[in-house]
Each structure stands twice: as C-alpha cells, then as structure tokens.
Amino acid sequence: MSVGKNEPRRDGPAKLTGRALYLDDLDIPGCWHGATVRSSVPHGRIKSIGFEPGFPWDECVVVTAQDIPGKNVVALIEPDQPLLADGIVRHREEAVVLVAHADRATAYEAAKRVKIEYEPLPPVFDMERSDKTFKSFLIQRGDLDAGFAAADVVVEGEYRTPSQEQAYIENNAVAAYEENGVLIVTGSLQCPYYVLKALKHIFNRDESGIRVVQTVTGGGFGGKEEYPSMIAGHAALLALKAGRPVKIVYDRHEDMAATTKRHPSIVRHRTGLTKDGRLVAQDIEVVMDGGAYATLSAVVLSRGTLHAAGAYECPNVRVRSKVVMTHTPPNGAFRGFGAPQTLFAVELHWEKIAAALGIDSLTLRRRNIFKLGSTTATGQRLLESVGASECLEKTVKRSKYASKRREYDRWNKNKANPSWRGIGLAVCHHGAGFTGSGEVYLASRAGVALTRNGELIVLAASTEIGQGTNTMFAQVAADALGAPAAWFSVETPDTHKVPDSGPTVASRTCMVVGGLVSRAARELKRAFQTEYGRVPKTAADLKKAAAALCAGAPARRFEVQYEKPPEVAWDDAAYRGDAYGVYSYAAITVDLEIDKLTYETRVRRVTTAQDIGKAINPLLAEGQIIGGSTQGLGWALLEEPIFKDGVMVNSQLTNYVIPTSLDAPPFDVILVEKPYSRGPFGAKGVGELPMDVPGPAVAAAVLHATGRLIPTLPHTPERIAEALK
Amino acid sequence: MIMLTVNGRKRSFDGAPFKRLIDALREDFKLTGTKEGCGEGECGACTVLLDDEPVNSCLIAICQVEGRAVETVESLGAPEKLSRLQAGFLACGGAQCGICTPGMLMTAHAHLKSGGKADDRSVRAAISGNLCRCTGYQDIVKSVIAAAKGRRK
CATH class of the missing domain: 3.90.1170.50 (Aldehyde oxidase/xanthine dehydrogenase, a/b hammerhead)
Structure with a gap:
C-alpha cells in the first residue's frame, strides 16, 4: 500500500537541483x-x-x-x-x-x-456605495422572526476583512x-x-x-x-x-x-440565543468587493455565503449576500475563496456573544457545533464524516487551551510584564469540491493510460502547483490497481494530451479528481483481470500484460467521468440542499504575545487539528496545513494591500509584508481522519481549509491579551495601538 | 572582460558591466536554477554564494564579481545523486512549488558550511531573508536540521 505513506515528492529532485524548468x-x-x-x-x-x-x-x-x-x-x-x-x-x-x-x-x-x-x-471605490451588483444570494432556513422572538439575548456585530495578495x-x-x-x-x-x-x-x-x-x-x-x-x-x-x-x-x-486578489468583505451578524447559549436565530449580511469585472466573484460569493453561518446548527437562519462592482482591479480566487471572510465574522462573533452571555466561547461552540445528523443553513443533513467536534476537542486538549487561558489572565494582571499574552480559538467547516451543482456542470474526466511498453500514465488536467498533486495521483492510482506507485507517471497537463478534469481549485483535486483517477485505475485492474488473468506483479509481467491489453495499439486509455453521488441533491434556484458532497473540518488555537512598547505581535505556537478524511500522503497534507495556516496568519497580522485612487500602492515585497521564517510560529498539527465514502480511500479536501481559521483565532487571542475585540483585519501594531488608545 | 569562477569553473563575461549577476547567470551562463522573485532583494529566491557568502544576485552587478567565486544551486547534487541537504529537503517536505528552493538551499548551505548551528532558532534566523509562500517554513527548518545531523528519515 502506498496511500498513507510519505512517498517522496515526484517533482522534488528536479526542483531541488535547479533542473525544473519554469x-x-x-x-x-x-x-x-x-x-x-x-x-x-x-x-x-x-x-x-x-x-x-x-x-x-x-x-x-x-x-x-x-x-x-x-x-x-x-x-x-x-x-x-x-x-x-x-x-x-x-x-x-x-x-x-x-x-x-x-x-x-x-x-x-x-x-x-x-x-x-x-x-x-x-x-466608485467604496463597496457600500456601489450601485452595481454582480451577484446576490439568499439562504433561508426556518422562521427568523420566531427565532428572534424565542431568543433571550440578541448580539450584533460587524466584521471587516481586507484584500490579500497571493x-x-x-x-x-x-x-x-x-x-x-x-x-x-x-x-x-x-x-x-x-x-x-x-x-x-x-x-x-x-x-x-x-x-x-x-x-x-x-x-x-x-x-x-x-x-x-x-x-x-x-x-x-x-x-x-x-x-x-x-x-x-x-x-x-x-x-x-x-492581477486578482482576495475580495475585501464586510459581514454583519445579528444572532439570537437562549440564555444557556443555544443558537435560535442567525441573520447575516455579506458584502464583497468584486472590483471592476465579474470574473469569479459570483462563485467566491457563493462559497462565502454557504459558509457564513459557520459549523453550527441553528434552526432559523437568513444569509443575504452580494458582491458589487468598484473601479479597482478585479478580485478573484485566493485559497479559501470567500469562506475565510465569512468564517472570520462568524467565529469572532462568538467572542462577542460570550461576553454578552457570560459563557466562554469554547462552551458555546460545544453546545452548537455540527455533529453527525446536524442540519446546515441550506437544509443539508450531515450523514457521514463529521469531524468538527473531534477537531475542537483534540485542539483544545493538545494546546492546553483552558489552562493557558487562566495562566495568561494571571500574566496580564501583572503590570510589570513586558507583554500581554493571549490564546484564541476558532473552528470551521469547508466544503470540498465545486459548490452545489458545480461538479455536475463540470462533468470532469480523468484517466489512466497503459502503453504497449508497459508504461502507466495518469491523465488529468489538474496541475501540480506545489501541493503534491502528481505524487498523490500516483499513490491513489497505484493502490486502486494494486501495484507499486513507482509504476505510475503523471502526464503533463496539456490540452492535447489529457482530458478535462476541471480546474485545480476548490479543494477538489484529491477528493474529486483523485476519485476519478482511482476509478480509472480500478477499470484498468478489471481489464487486467479479465483479459490477462491477473494484475501483473513484476515489471516484466507488466510488459507482457500491456502487450496483451493493447493488442497492437500504441496505448489504451481508461477514462472515467464524474458521476453525481445519488444522495446529493441541490436546488440552485432556492439555494437549498446539499451545498457540498462533504465538508472538511478544522480547529485551531493561536497562542501569542503582544509587546507593550511596540504593539508587535509574536505568535508563540499554533495547534490545529484538521479532519481531511484520509491523508493520502501525510507529509504533503501537513505541508498544506502548515503553509495554508501561515498564509492565514499573514492575513491576520501583516498583510494589507493599501489602495489609493483605485490602485495598490504597496505593490512590492518591500512594503507588502508576508511572513518570514521568524514570523512563522512552531505548528503542532493533528490529522483527524473521518473517512468519506465517496472520496478516494476516504479523502476529503485539504487545500483551502487551513486558510479559514487563523484569522478569527488571532483576533480572539488579541482580545484575550488586550481586552479589545478588534473586528477588522489585519491586527497590525498600528491597529492594536489605535484600539488601546 | 570580467573573469570569475562559477561553480568551480573559470568563466569570462564580456557583456555590459552593470548587468545583474542573476541575468548573467541565467542568460549568459545558462544556469536557470537561480530564480527571480522580486528583483529588489526582498525575497531571496535569487540567492547565490559569492565567496561563500549568500547574496541576492538581483542586487549585484556582474562587474562586482571580478575575480570572485560564485556558487549556484547547480553546484549542489544532481537529481539522481542529491546532496545531503537536498535529500533532507526531499525527506522532510522542504520544497513545495520549488521556486524559492534554490535560494533557500544556497542560504542553508552557506549557514551549515560556515559552522552555523543546526537548531530551530539558528536555522530560522539564517533563512529569514528567503521568503517561502508554500511551506510555512517548519518543514524547511526540519530539512536543514535533518541534513546537518546526517539523518535521512
């Protein structure tokens, strides 16, 4: 078996020797x-x-x-x-x-x-003054008025996130x-x-x-x-x-x-809860700045809208969202694709609710978090692979969240200490694959080719951009066939050579396209079994089997097309139903300290548990989690494109600051594997998930450290100083 | 005519004396392993060693290199025979998209070669001028430490 092992990255040797040709x-x-x-x-x-x-x-x-x-x-x-x-x-x-x-x-x-x-x-530069809406959505569940009528408290908040450069x-x-x-x-x-x-x-x-x-x-x-x-x-x-x-x-x-960047957002929450902290009503409004042209804004907004209520069950929900036109360069896709914006709001809002109710945000999350059988804002019942609670509990335990809260409360009381310390928590879900009917419209194809010389080649248009696609494809194909991963190469994405397996986006490459590759390899396995009597065991055997299966042709292709799982139902007009086939889940704690003199934040440690179904290659999966989380920390603390008269004025790495090795904290990553029956070997999406949670966890930690809830990212020293004035 | 040593070989250069070292390496000596990320000395992707010191080759004019020795990523191992440092990166996940990798390797190589410590704090300080957007650095740091300890897990 190759799946679950840290097979070395296929593209590694060429990249490590300067031979890889960009x-x-x-x-x-x-x-x-x-x-x-x-x-x-x-x-x-x-x-x-x-x-x-x-x-x-x-x-x-x-x-x-x-x-x-x-x-x-x-x-x-x-x-x-x-x-x-x-x-x-x-x-x-x-x-x-x-x-x-x-x-x-x-x-x-x-x-x-x-x-x-x-x-x-x-x-027009101000998204709230734009009179052109590219796209709007409405999600409704239950009876919002009845929900608010049943609420003991109602908590309102407004949250803003900036653009971000990839x-x-x-x-x-x-x-x-x-x-x-x-x-x-x-x-x-x-x-x-x-x-x-x-x-x-x-x-x-x-x-x-x-x-x-x-x-x-x-x-x-x-x-x-x-x-x-x-x-x-x-x-x-x-x-x-x-x-x-x-x-x-x-x-x-x-x-x-x-070029394109992350959509800036404004998200407003009005939330009704019972006095023991159960959600009864969520009224959420989302505005995103699309820039001058529509590009991908409609789908970015869709994902943002579908994640806006968070990983919590609430019987009465309304989400109203729109993305508008401004005269700035178009915003577009960036890891997370609208979800980090709305998840920042819903997660940080827990801290405001906690203050209003006098119940800590961990307890509140435990009371409302998605469990097996929960129903989402779109009416989707979660029937398998729900690791939200497990991620939360593992993160809280490993990071010693509760005792750190108390320890830092004591630390912050001592005026002689040179810093304030805080630890903050966030949890999220992240839908894997295209939204709603997206995968049906894409109708992706992928395959495996067998040449008459016995070469096995994975055929997909999904691109290796550093995340490890090629290594993962070879591992999935190998185990589906029952052969060594070394037998497989992966074809260069070339529209004259590979079928359209869809775009390399939306945390879909492993779960959706990997699933197609796995199916294609199983078709090859059946062909070996029926036409050659067995799956070949040695390289020499493979050559013989290939000659038999190709029957004189240079190669034989085994291609499959995406098929919608029968249990998935989505109504695009009403925006109801199974928004995604499945969700991945993550929880994070960010442990940080703020210098009392300079207001600089140093992240001391990040602990995160992420439920990705199955780690095909744990080293590569952890690489996604640590790398994605670091981008999230950058968005939370350092990165802010400054626009003046519609143009980014800090368009250099000199003044647009991304994390260095000294800004990045040590990470403690816990892989949670709640298998998804439709994913290859149980795998779900991992690419975007890690980007979702660092932002709100940083803001919650800054609140713990300073006593100020700062509803706007990034938490630069200037913004923290302003809040503490 | 500017005389220099590139990866142990004597080379001459007779183009514009203010040509950037990165351009001379990539265009004149066909050593495209050295990458340009920002062109202003911020990202470190173009790091090469100049007389064993890591420098941003986008900020150096070729005339400054007269009589000196340049080492690029091509001086390390080959794909089928990786150096210990490169093997450490492969085993520990130190490279993802790979574009910062040549510069990162040269900085780490200089750090270890000059007797730098192979602990988390020292390695992080050594590579702090090399930006990586993929890894979050932890696996790069692990790679360097693993290589220094001669482990190939």
Whole structure:
C-alpha cells in the first residue's frame, strides 16, 4: 500500500537541483518579450493612443483591441471583461496596448512611450456605495422572526476583512507561438482548460487549433486560476502578429498591482440565543468587493455565503449576500475563496456573544457545533464524516487551551510584564469540491493510460502547483490497481494530451479528481483481470500484460467521468440542499504575545487539528496545513494591500509584508481522519481549509491579551495601538 | 572582460558591466536554477554564494564579481545523486512549488558550511531573508536540521 505513506515528492529532485524548468527558464528559440501598457486612470474614456516619435517602432510589434480576431473578452462566467480595453477603462492597470520586442528592456521602454489620453469618468471605490451588483444570494432556513422572538439575548456585530495578495514567489508568466497551424500557449497556470476556453473565443478557433500546456508552476493559491487566461490571450496576440514566439513575464510590481486578489468583505451578524447559549436565530449580511469585472466573484460569493453561518446548527437562519462592482482591479480566487471572510465574522462573533452571555466561547461552540445528523443553513443533513467536534476537542486538549487561558489572565494582571499574552480559538467547516451543482456542470474526466511498453500514465488536467498533486495521483492510482506507485507517471497537463478534469481549485483535486483517477485505475485492474488473468506483479509481467491489453495499439486509455453521488441533491434556484458532497473540518488555537512598547505581535505556537478524511500522503497534507495556516496568519497580522485612487500602492515585497521564517510560529498539527465514502480511500479536501481559521483565532487571542475585540483585519501594531488608545 | 569562477569553473563575461549577476547567470551562463522573485532583494529566491557568502544576485552587478567565486544551486547534487541537504529537503517536505528552493538551499548551505548551528532558532534566523509562500517554513527548518545531523528519515 502506498496511500498513507510519505512517498517522496515526484517533482522534488528536479526542483531541488535547479533542473525544473519554469516558464522563464525555457529556452524558446527566437522568442520576443511582451510588455503591457496599462490604464493610468481608474475610470475613463480613451481619447487617443499615441506613440512617442523618435522611438524605433518599426522594430516592435504593437497590438490593440482592434487586432483581436474573435471576441474581445476573457471568457469565464460573465462575458464582461475585455482582453484589451476598448473605449472605456474601468480600473487602474487595465491592459490597453501590448508591445513586443526582441529585447526585454526595449519592450518595456516601448511600453513607457505609448501615450494614452483619457477623459476621466467618476470612479466608485467604496463597496457600500456601489450601485452595481454582480451577484446576490439568499439562504433561508426556518422562521427568523420566531427565532428572534424565542431568543433571550440578541448580539450584533460587524466584521471587516481586507484584500490579500497571493504572493506566489514565481510571478505570472506565459509564452505563445504557432507551430503547424496550432497556437501553443504554455505557462505558469492552474487551469489549462480555462485558458483554452478563453482563447477559443479570442481567436475563433476550436480546441484542435489551440494547445495549452502547463509549465512547472511556482505557486498559485488561486492567483493563477483565471488571470493566466488574460496573459495567454495577450502573449498569443503578440506572437501571431509578430509571427514568432513571444513571452510575457510579469515583474513583482506589475503582478501585484494588476492581477486578482482576495475580495475585501464586510459581514454583519445579528444572532439570537437562549440564555444557556443555544443558537435560535442567525441573520447575516455579506458584502464583497468584486472590483471592476465579474470574473469569479459570483462563485467566491457563493462559497462565502454557504459558509457564513459557520459549523453550527441553528434552526432559523437568513444569509443575504452580494458582491458589487468598484473601479479597482478585479478580485478573484485566493485559497479559501470567500469562506475565510465569512468564517472570520462568524467565529469572532462568538467572542462577542460570550461576553454578552457570560459563557466562554469554547462552551458555546460545544453546545452548537455540527455533529453527525446536524442540519446546515441550506437544509443539508450531515450523514457521514463529521469531524468538527473531534477537531475542537483534540485542539483544545493538545494546546492546553483552558489552562493557558487562566495562566495568561494571571500574566496580564501583572503590570510589570513586558507583554500581554493571549490564546484564541476558532473552528470551521469547508466544503470540498465545486459548490452545489458545480461538479455536475463540470462533468470532469480523468484517466489512466497503459502503453504497449508497459508504461502507466495518469491523465488529468489538474496541475501540480506545489501541493503534491502528481505524487498523490500516483499513490491513489497505484493502490486502486494494486501495484507499486513507482509504476505510475503523471502526464503533463496539456490540452492535447489529457482530458478535462476541471480546474485545480476548490479543494477538489484529491477528493474529486483523485476519485476519478482511482476509478480509472480500478477499470484498468478489471481489464487486467479479465483479459490477462491477473494484475501483473513484476515489471516484466507488466510488459507482457500491456502487450496483451493493447493488442497492437500504441496505448489504451481508461477514462472515467464524474458521476453525481445519488444522495446529493441541490436546488440552485432556492439555494437549498446539499451545498457540498462533504465538508472538511478544522480547529485551531493561536497562542501569542503582544509587546507593550511596540504593539508587535509574536505568535508563540499554533495547534490545529484538521479532519481531511484520509491523508493520502501525510507529509504533503501537513505541508498544506502548515503553509495554508501561515498564509492565514499573514492575513491576520501583516498583510494589507493599501489602495489609493483605485490602485495598490504597496505593490512590492518591500512594503507588502508576508511572513518570514521568524514570523512563522512552531505548528503542532493533528490529522483527524473521518473517512468519506465517496472520496478516494476516504479523502476529503485539504487545500483551502487551513486558510479559514487563523484569522478569527488571532483576533480572539488579541482580545484575550488586550481586552479589545478588534473586528477588522489585519491586527497590525498600528491597529492594536489605535484600539488601546 | 570580467573573469570569475562559477561553480568551480573559470568563466569570462564580456557583456555590459552593470548587468545583474542573476541575468548573467541565467542568460549568459545558462544556469536557470537561480530564480527571480522580486528583483529588489526582498525575497531571496535569487540567492547565490559569492565567496561563500549568500547574496541576492538581483542586487549585484556582474562587474562586482571580478575575480570572485560564485556558487549556484547547480553546484549542489544532481537529481539522481542529491546532496545531503537536498535529500533532507526531499525527506522532510522542504520544497513545495520549488521556486524559492534554490535560494533557500544556497542560504542553508552557506549557514551549515560556515559552522552555523543546526537548531530551530539558528536555522530560522539564517533563512529569514528567503521568503517561502508554500511551506510555512517548519518543514524547511526540519530539512536543514535533518541534513546537518546526517539523518535521512
């Protein structure tokens, strides 16, 4: 058995020796460099586009919206975002003109010498003043008025979360060229079939005329879910016009200022409880800032809405949510996808409720937390794999939460101590896979190929972006077949070679696509058994079996398609039913201290238990948990994109600060494995879950340390000082 | 003409003297293991050793390297024969997306080579100039300590 073992990462040796080729490392003969001319106003009409005289424009290729052969749109959900602004710009840093040159520095110099004149139009930056809603949702359960009538106390709160930059260390990078009439686009990206879809509309070509290939990708975290489609379109326009390969490699400033980030949010809670702390009514309102175009906002809002009531049972719930347009660069996917925002609010709100009721938040959580058989706000009954309580209890015990609370109360009473100390708690659920009917619409396919030489190859469009996809796929396929993992390789995501297994997002790669790979490997196993008499045991045996099964053909593919589990039912119109096939669960405690002189926070220790069904590779799973939690700590304490006149002004790693090795605390991770019958070997999602809980746990710990509930992230020294004034 | 040693080999460079060292390594010497993450010395992805000292190669002009020795990630082990440090990273989960890894390895290599301590506090201090967005650092620290102790768990 390979599942459950720490098989070494497949991509490890190449990455550890500098041999792994990221996009900018590829030696593409004759490749030119592309640069992007971006809008300098947040909203305006383009009056003219001029080219400074005296520059060797004849050496350059220049592209505007007029050069687009098909539709000027980055096709995703709504067809509202142009590939290149035409007439109107709706946010700062919107792409207007592209230039390419053989020399990178000259390409950037050329971009500076394109002069665009605008007639300014009034911008809207405040999400609460926007009059354009991209999408809204309403969830209703029970009778809200009756719930509030039965409440002994009603507690209200408003919570705000900032944007966040994904800050993958490899900036966005894509190259394009044409070969034998096929447009080839290759780059750092999460979703090759999203890029393919966008390019089909831009170039009026079908999938045979376009090939999208992922290169080794230096981190994504959602940031390379949709934006690479834009860059791919740009690189391809330049390449086709230049008649040669063109690559576009963003620098850090451009990547931070122009590309998508986490949606800022405002969440308001009005909560009714009985005097012994049972939830009877939750009225929740969510507003998110989508930026200038719809991009993925509707689905980000959906996930945020579906997690807004938290991992607690309440008979009467209303969640009203909307995502609105502002004249800022579009926000998009970032690990957690709307859930960290709404979970911050519901989790920190427990502390406010605790103060109102005089019952501590741990006891309140214990009284209301999801258990087997609980019903969610959408009316979903949780019938298996509910590890919420176990995560909570294991975290509380391992971190000595109760005794630390008392110890720090004593510490904080002593005025002579140089710091305040606190420990805070948070719990969450996180739905794995696409929301509602999403997986049905995706209808993902994945497979396993057997070549006549006896090679076994996993076929999926799911990308390895550091999380360990390829290693996990090989382990799942191997155990499903009953063969060593070393027999399997994993095909490069290439739209001419692999089926569309859907995007690499939504904590779905292991649970959903891993499930397809496992099914495909079991089909192969049946074929071996019926056509060869057995599953081969040795490499030589495999060669013989392969020759028999392929019967002269170069290879045989075993492909399967997603099938909706029959017990899952979702009503998209009413927003009721089984929002996700299953949920993963996490609990966390954050133990921290705040310097009384500088108000700097130092996280002393993080303890977290996470129910992910089954850890296919525990080392990789823990890597997701520690890494994701550290991003959550960054969001909670350090990271804040500062916007001025609609543009991020701290778009550098110098002034947008992410955690270093000295900011990151020691982590104590407890894997909880409540198997899910539909997941491969019981596995659920793990990618996003760890991002959800650090924020509210930090705020709860700061409250414990200082006595101040600060409802806005991040808890920078400045914000803590302000709260303590 | 600028003369330097790269990974133990004498090399010459006759391009622009203010070309960044990272660009000379990647473009002229075809050593693409060294990565650019920010171009302003914040992320450490481009860390190489200059006379055994870790430096950000995006902040060094090639003319500053005259007569000196540069070591890049390519000077460590090969995929089929990883160095002890690289093997530690593989065993302990020290690399995920891999883009910070070459710089991280060179910083850790310099730390251990110069007799730095292989404990949590010292390793964290040593690598504090190298940003990683994937791992949360704990497994990187473990990797370095495991390598220093010669363990390959």
